[in-house]
Amino acid sequence: MKIKSIIILLILLMTLPLAALERAGIEMTGMPMINVNISGFVRNPGSYRMMMGDNLITALERADLDELILLEKPIPLPVTDKAIPLLRPVDITKDKYKDYQSLRMVRITRDGAEEYYDLLKYLRLGDASQNPVLRDGDNIFVDVCKDFVSVWGSVGHPGYIEYQEGDSIADLIALAGGSLPGAELNAIQHSIYQADTKRYEFQSIDLTGNGSNIISAGDRIMVPYDTAYQSRKGVTLSGRFVHQGEYLFSDGDTIWDVIQKSGGVLDDADLHNAVVMNKHFFSEPDYEFERIIQLNPIHLTPLEYSYLRVKLRQIRGRYSIDFAKIIETEGEEGDMTLSDGDHIYLPLKTDKVYVSGQVNKPGFVDYKEGEDWKYYIAAAGGFAKNRKVIGGNLIQASTGNWVKLNKKTEIQAGDSIFIPEKTGYSFWPEVRDTIAVMASAVSIVLGIHNLTK
Known part of the structure; x- marks a missing residue:
C-alpha cells in the first residue's frame, strides 16, 4: 500500500511541470x-x-x-x-x-x-x-471579393485580380506577374466598363510614358505582344549535308545560301531526289482530304478517288524545284528564296531500282543509265506466271507519281517498278453479252424491215 502511494505521488510530481507549461x-x-x-x-x-x-x-x-x-x-x-x-460538405470539384x-x-x-493587409502584394511582389x-x-x-478587374496578354499571371480603389494600370500589371519579354508596353489596350450602359469604351495607353492611369472595377487590360520581338526565320537541313541542323536566315536568302552555310553536300547525296518542303504548310489540315478519307470507298466518285490517291502519294507542302540544277550551277539557275519553316532533305544515293510485284526475283536491281523497264524486269528474273498481261507502273522517287510502263518511260535511280497480279477477271462474259445484245438488235431491225415491206 505504501509503495502504491509513493508511485502515485511521483506521477503527480511529473505532471505538475507539464501543466504549468500548458498554462x-x-x-x-x-x-x-x-x-x-x-x-x-x-x-x-x-x-x-x-x-x-x-x-x-x-x-x-x-x-x-x-x-x-x-x-x-x-x-x-x-x-x-x-x-x-x-454546415455543408466541402466541394472538392x-x-x-x-x-x-x-x-x-x-x-x-x-x-x-x-x-488591413494586401496579401496579394506579398505573394506576387514579395512585400x-x-x-x-x-x-x-x-x-x-x-472578406469576399466584391469587384474584379482582368489583366490579359503578355503578363506572367493573366487572369482576374481583385479590384482595390486607387489601383493604376502599372499596379495591376505588376500584380499580374509583370510584363513578359516582348510585351508592347506603348500600346496597352484599356477597356473601360460603363456601369450605366453595360458596355465598354476602349483606349490605348502608353505605359512607358504614363502608367498612373487609375482604373475602375470591371475594367479589362490587355498587354499585346510584339510579333517582331526577337523574331527569327529558320530552315532545317537533314540528310547528306556536311553539317545538318537548323539554320537561321535573313529575308532574301536562298537555298544555295543555306547550303553554303552547311558546308555543302556529301558525294553520296542523291541530288535528283531531294525533297524541299515547308513544314508549316505541311501541318495545315486538308479538310477536303479529311472528308473524302472518311467516306466509304464504294461511294466515291472517280474524281474523288483520284484526288485521294494523289494526296496519299505526294508530299503536301513540297516545292517544285530542280535541286540538282541548283547544285550544278552553284545557285545561278533554279534557286529559290527561303521561307520560315522550310525543310530540305537530301537522301542517300542508292543507284538501284526496286522491282516488286509479280516477278520471279523481286528486289533491288543495279541502275543502268539508258536502259528501259524491260531490262530491269529481266534482271529480276522475268515475269511470274500470275502477272497481269496488260499493265505495270513506274513509281517515280522524285514525285511519287505512278506512270504506266512503255517504251518512252524514263527510269532514274531510286525509282520503283510494280507489276500487278492477275485478278481473275475474264473478258468472255462481256463478249458473250455483247454478241447477245447485237443479235437482238439485228433481229429487231430485220423485223421492222419486214413490216415496212
Missing part, C-alpha cells in the same frame, strides 16, 4: 504558442493554436486546408484547433475560397485597433510588410 502557453515542442481567431470567407473558420513568430499567410493556409487532406496527411506540429464545424477570397483587404484586429507576424489574441477576418 504558460508552451507546447511539448518547446516553442511558445499563441491563439488567433480566423473568421470570414475561409474553409475552416475558428480558433487556432499557432507558433509564436508565425505570419498571416501561415494562419490562412491553416484555415483553408481541405478536411480530406487533413485526414490523409496531418500536420506534424501539435494541433489543438477548435474550428467551427462545416472547385475551390471557391481561393477564387473569391479577398486577399487584398485582410483585416487584423489587435487590441481594438484594425489594420513582406503585407505579411505581418501574428500575436496572441489577434482576430483575422477575410
Whole structure:
C-alpha cells in the first residue's frame, strides 16, 4: 500500500511541470504558442493554436486546408484547433475560397485597433510588410471579393485580380506577374466598363510614358505582344549535308545560301531526289482530304478517288524545284528564296531500282543509265506466271507519281517498278453479252424491215 502511494505521488510530481507549461502557453515542442481567431470567407473558420513568430499567410493556409487532406496527411506540429464545424460538405470539384477570397483587404484586429493587409502584394511582389507576424489574441477576418478587374496578354499571371480603389494600370500589371519579354508596353489596350450602359469604351495607353492611369472595377487590360520581338526565320537541313541542323536566315536568302552555310553536300547525296518542303504548310489540315478519307470507298466518285490517291502519294507542302540544277550551277539557275519553316532533305544515293510485284526475283536491281523497264524486269528474273498481261507502273522517287510502263518511260535511280497480279477477271462474259445484245438488235431491225415491206 505504501509503495502504491509513493508511485502515485511521483506521477503527480511529473505532471505538475507539464501543466504549468500548458498554462504558460508552451507546447511539448518547446516553442511558445499563441491563439488567433480566423473568421470570414475561409474553409475552416475558428480558433487556432499557432507558433509564436508565425505570419498571416501561415494562419490562412491553416484555415483553408481541405478536411480530406487533413485526414490523409496531418500536420506534424501539435494541433489543438477548435474550428467551427462545416454546415455543408466541402466541394472538392472547385475551390471557391481561393477564387473569391479577398486577399487584398485582410483585416487584423489587435487590441481594438484594425489594420488591413494586401496579401496579394506579398505573394506576387514579395512585400513582406503585407505579411505581418501574428500575436496572441489577434482576430483575422477575410472578406469576399466584391469587384474584379482582368489583366490579359503578355503578363506572367493573366487572369482576374481583385479590384482595390486607387489601383493604376502599372499596379495591376505588376500584380499580374509583370510584363513578359516582348510585351508592347506603348500600346496597352484599356477597356473601360460603363456601369450605366453595360458596355465598354476602349483606349490605348502608353505605359512607358504614363502608367498612373487609375482604373475602375470591371475594367479589362490587355498587354499585346510584339510579333517582331526577337523574331527569327529558320530552315532545317537533314540528310547528306556536311553539317545538318537548323539554320537561321535573313529575308532574301536562298537555298544555295543555306547550303553554303552547311558546308555543302556529301558525294553520296542523291541530288535528283531531294525533297524541299515547308513544314508549316505541311501541318495545315486538308479538310477536303479529311472528308473524302472518311467516306466509304464504294461511294466515291472517280474524281474523288483520284484526288485521294494523289494526296496519299505526294508530299503536301513540297516545292517544285530542280535541286540538282541548283547544285550544278552553284545557285545561278533554279534557286529559290527561303521561307520560315522550310525543310530540305537530301537522301542517300542508292543507284538501284526496286522491282516488286509479280516477278520471279523481286528486289533491288543495279541502275543502268539508258536502259528501259524491260531490262530491269529481266534482271529480276522475268515475269511470274500470275502477272497481269496488260499493265505495270513506274513509281517515280522524285514525285511519287505512278506512270504506266512503255517504251518512252524514263527510269532514274531510286525509282520503283510494280507489276500487278492477275485478278481473275475474264473478258468472255462481256463478249458473250455483247454478241447477245447485237443479235437482238439485228433481229429487231430485220423485223421492222419486214413490216415496212
